[in-house]
Amino acid sequence: MLACIGLLAVWQVASLVLKNDSFPTAIEAIRAIPDILGDKESLINILASLRRMALGFCVAVLVSIPLGLLMGRSRSVAAFFNPLLMVIYPVPKAALMPIIMLWLGVGDVTKTLVIFLGVSLPVIYHSFEGAKAVEEKMLWSGAAMGLSPAQRLVRIVLPAALPEILTGCRTGLVLALITMITSEMIARQSGAGNILFNALDMGQYDTVFAMIIIVGAMGICFDAIFERVRARLVRWSEPQFDLPLSFS
Amino acid sequence: MTAVPARSSEWVRPVTSQEPASVIIEIDHVSQVFQTSARKDHVALSDISLSIEEGAFVSILGPSGCGKSTLLYIVGGFVSPTSGAARMKGQAITGPGPDRGPVFQEFALFPWKTVLGNVMYGPRQQGVRAAEAEAQSRALIEMVGLKGFENFYPKELSGGMKQRVALARTLAYHPEVLLMDEPFGALDAHTRTRLQNDLLNIWERDRKTVLFVTHSVDEAVFLSDKVVMMSKSPGRIREVIDIDLPRPRRRNELLLDPRYQKYVVDIERMFDESDEAGPAS
Ligand SMILES: Nc1ncnc2c1ncn2[C@@H]1O[C@H](COP(=O)(O)OP(=O)(O)OP(=O)(O)O)[C@@H](O)[C@H]1O
Ligand SMILES: [Mg+2]
Numbered sequence: 001m002l003a004c005i006g007l008l009a010v011w012q013v014a015s016l017v018l019k020n021d022s023f024p025t026a027i028e029a030i031r032a033i034p035d036i037l038g039d040k041e042s043l044i045n046i047l048a049s050l051r052r053m054a055l056g057f058c059v060a061v062l063v064s065i066p067l068g069l070l071m072g073r074s075r076s077v078a079a080f081f082n083p084l085l086m087v088i089y090p091v092p093k094a095a096l097m098p099i100i101m102l103w104l105g106v107g108d109v110t111k112t113l114v115i116f117l118g119v120s121l122p123v124i125y126h127s128f129e130g131a132k133a134v135e136e137k138m139l140w141s142g143a144a145m146g147l148s149p150a151q152r153l154v155r156i157v158l159p160a161a162l163p164e165i166l167t168g169c170r171t172g173l174v175l176a177l178i179t180m181i182t183s184e185m186i187a188r189q190s191g192a193g194n195i196l197f198n199a200l201d202m203g204q205y206d207t208v209f210a211m212i213i214i215v216g217a218m219g220i221c222f223d224a225i226f227e228r229v230r231a232r233l234v235r236w237s238e239p240q241f242d243l244p245l246s247f248s
Numbered sequence: 249m250t251a252v253p254a255r256s257s258e259w260v261r262p263v264t265s266q267e268p269a270s271v272i273i274e275i276d277h278v279s280q281v282f283q284t285s286a287r288k289d290h291v292a293l294s295d296i297s298l299s300i301e302e303g304a305f306v307s308i309l310g311p312s313g314c315g316k317s318t319l320l321y322i323v324g325g326f327v328s329p330t331s332g333a334a335r336m337k338g339q340a341i342t343g344p345g346p347d348r349g350p351v352f353q354e355f356a357l358f359p360w361k362t363v364l365g366n367v368m369y370g371p372r373q374q375g376v377r378a379a380e381a382e383a384q385s386r387a388l389i390e391m392v393g394l395k396g397f398e399n400f401y402p403k404e405l406s407g408g409m410k411q412r413v414a415l416a417r418t419l420a421y422h423p424e425v426l427l428m429d430e431p432f433g434a435l436d437a438h439t440r441t442r443l444q445n446d447l448l449n450i451w452e453r454d455r456k457t458v459l460f461v462t463h464s465v466d467e468a469v470f471l472s473d474k475v476v477m478m479s480k481s482p483g484r485i486r487e488v489i490d491i492d493l494p495r496p497r498r499r500n501e502l503l504l505d506p507r508y509q510k511y512v513v514d515i516e517r518m519f520d521e522s523d524e525a526g527p528a529s
Contacts, residue, residue, distance in 0.1 A: 137356035140326045143344040145370040145421055159360040236360045236401045 004220075022205050029209035036210055042195055046214070049180055049191040052108055056115025057176040064123035064172075065165055069157050071124070072131025085124065093117045094182045106187040111180070118179035119172040126168025130161025163234040173226050177219045272457050273300040273323060273425060278332035280318050280483075292318045293329070294482035300425075305451060305458045307468035308476045309515070315483030316461040320427050323459060324350050336425070346374060349423030353430040355410045357402040363389060363413050364398040370421030381420075388416045392446065408439035415447070425457040432467065444470060445499060452496050465519060469493075469511045470502060477518055487518060 012026040036042045071078040093114050104110045134157050142156045158165075184193025192215060199207035231238065280293040292315040300306050308316045321327040323334050325344040334341045336348065344350075357366050367388055371381035389398055392412040402410055411431055418426065432440045448471060451458060462468050468475045469491055477487040493508060502508045 135354065135356055137350075137352040137354050138358065140324070140344065140350060141352070141356050141358075141417075143326070144324065144346060144348065144350055144418075144423070145373045146346045147373060156358070159358070162360070234360075236403065 022203075024206040024209055028206045029213060032206040032210035033214060036195070036207065036214065045190050045195055046192045048108075049184060049193070050218075052112045052191070053115055053176050053180040056112045056180075057119050057173060059112075060116045060119035060172065060176075061123055061169055064120045064168075065127050065158075068124040068127025068165070068168075069131040069153060069161065072128045072134075072161070073153060073157055078128070085121065088117070089121055093179055094186060097183060097186045101187055106189050110187060111183040111191070114183045115176050115179045118175045122171040122175060123165070123168040126171070127161060127165045130164030130168075131157050133164070134160045163237045166230045166234060170223065170226055170230065173222055174219060177215070177222065181215060270302050271299045272302040272337060273298075273459070274335040274338075275299075275319070275323065276333050276335065278319070278322060278329045278334060280315065280322065280327070281330045291482035293322075294484050295332070296483070296485055298476060298485060298488075300457060300459060302457055303455045304473045305460065305471055306474045306476060307460045307462055307472040308478060309462060309465065309468045309519070310478030310483070310486075311480050311519070312463065314478045314480040316463075316478060317429050318483070320350070320429050320459060320461055323425075324348055324427050326350075346370070346421050347423055348425045348427055349418035349421065351411075351414050351418050351426065351428045351431050353433055355402070355407075355414045357410055357413055357417070359402045362399050362401055363394060363405070366402070366413055367416045367420050370417060374421055385416075385420055388420055389413075391450065392416045408435050408443065411435065411443060412446075419450070419454075423456070425459065428458065428460045430461050430463070433462070433464075440467075441499065447471065448497060465512055465516050469508060469515065470497065470499070475515060477515065489515065 008026045008030075015023050015025040037046075067081065071081055096117065097110065097114055100110045100113055104113065138160060139152050139156055142152045147155060180191070181193040181196070184191035185197055188194045188197060192211065196208060196211040196215075199205075199211065275296055275298040278293055278296045279291065282290045282292055284290045296315075296319060308319060310316055318327065322329050323336075323341065325334075325341045325348065328342075341348075358369065361369065364382070364385055367385040368378075368381045371384060372378065376384070386398065389395060392415055394409060394412055394416070397405065397409065402413070405413065411434075415431065432443050435443065444467060451471075458471075460468075460471060472491050475489045475491060476485055477489065478484065479486040489511070491511060493502065493505070493511075
């Protein structure tokens with residue numbers, strides 16, 4: 001919080017010193033925020049962006065966690081998917097957009113798909129690593145209690161790998177926001193990224209900076225909320241010397 | 249699922265040596281060969297045959313790397329032998345099952361479960377109702393001396409406490425055979441002695457069959473009816489020694505007992521010899 005205020009202060013001073021048309025002061029930019037959020041069309045655009053982001057993120061997580069866990073515990077599944085992912089991994093997902101646009105148009109499907117791709121890889125990777133690291137004796141203990149292989153995957157590998165999986169999801173969440181904006185910059189038709197770039201084209205620099213603040217604030221909020229949820233879910237793994245439940 | 253009432257009588261069964269002992273586990277010409285990265289086959293176990301009687305406390309003793317853990321894993325059904333077979337009550341062992349409960353040296357507790365959650369896991373999996381499983385588990389936790397720690401997570405426990413939880417977790421689903429792999433190996437001498445006493449108390453009450461891996465000679469003699477001495481490279485059974493000491497055993501009496509001392513000295517000498525033997529050429 002303090003860091004944000006400090007950043008805004010530096011910005012304000014810098015903009016006053018530079019006195020550049022394309023560099024509004026922080027106060028001007030902040031003043032533009034209510035205008036954007038008050039405008040019905042902009043709001044609908046931003047909400048549509050968020051909906052795509054949520055959908056892409058959720059579907060990606062739901063697909064990637066089981067896939068990553070299976071890869072981590074089955075050599076044949078890993079051997080099948082690993083080469084595939086290795087090819088996709090270093091390719092910027094936005095670079096795939098022109099092809100996807102060609103096939104699926106510039107609508108929601110394309111943008112959601114790109115978000116999905118962006119989120120999938122870190123989640124798969126972390127789930128994979130987490131599942132691989134699960135202690136074998138833990139699985140053996142489960143097997144001795146009568147858990148079937150599928151039950152072991154869901155009831156032992158999943159919880160044991162959860163800290164690692166959630167680390168992947170956290171990276172994925174930030175990537176979802178990034179790919180959301182990028183996708184809207186490429187397929188300009190609607191969304192938060194579109195508002196940003198339209199304003200840039202029209203020279204409304206305060207709107208540009210206001211949008212940057214809005215998107216940045218969303219990112220910080222999502223991450224903070226996710227981090228809270230994560231910390232709750234994996235409290236059992238967090239290194240600490242206090243007694244349980246003794247921190248809030 | 250086996251009938252539960254039949255088991256409760258085991259808890260009160262008097263300690264008698266006249267009972268005809270029936271073989272519960274048979275290890276029949278088992279060999280285990282590992283492919284090593286040096287592309288040389290490593291014979292971890294070579295032609296092991298051993299019968300374990302129901303209700304017996306059997307220790308497997310031997311130098312590091314002689315295949316003790318491997319043998320235990322084969323009986324547990326976690327590893328299948330390269331040749332030969334292990335049988336439980338005449339049935340070939342093809343995989344793990346709740347009739348054989350392992351206690352690993354690494355504890356292998358479920359870190360996302362509390363002490364109570366860990367201990368309840370087995371009974372719940374066996375279909376015991378939650379309330380009943382909880383009551384039984386709380387009793388077990390008290391028995392292993394962890395009353396008050398039910399809601400602690402494993403990371404909040406000391407090594408000795410974790411080992412107690414691991415033991416309680418396995419006892420909770422009533423395996424007929426306990427497979428313990430150096431359960432006290434990582435503990436300090438004091439905790440180790442205490443846990444040995446506790447284990448003996450539990451066992452003398454319950455009379456489960458126990459297969460207990462250790463490389464401590466006193467521990468093996470103190471606890472067991474039978475000590476299986478193994479030697480290394482390749483892993484072989486060198487000697488099976490019956491420990492003919494009265495039960496219930498009390499540590500303070502036993503340590504002064506010349507018979508106990510003789511067992512320890514004899515087995516220690518054998519141990520040294522088998523260690524010196526080194527890798528066979
Ligand atoms: N998965 C494996 N792959 C290759 N070699 C193995 C494997 N598991 C065990 N071995 C080898 O088999 C031999 C016996 O191993 P094992 O773990 O059974 O010994 P141990 O008697 O339990 O030793 P310790 O007392 O140190 O625990 C060792 O020489 C080890 O190197
Ligand atoms: Mg071992």
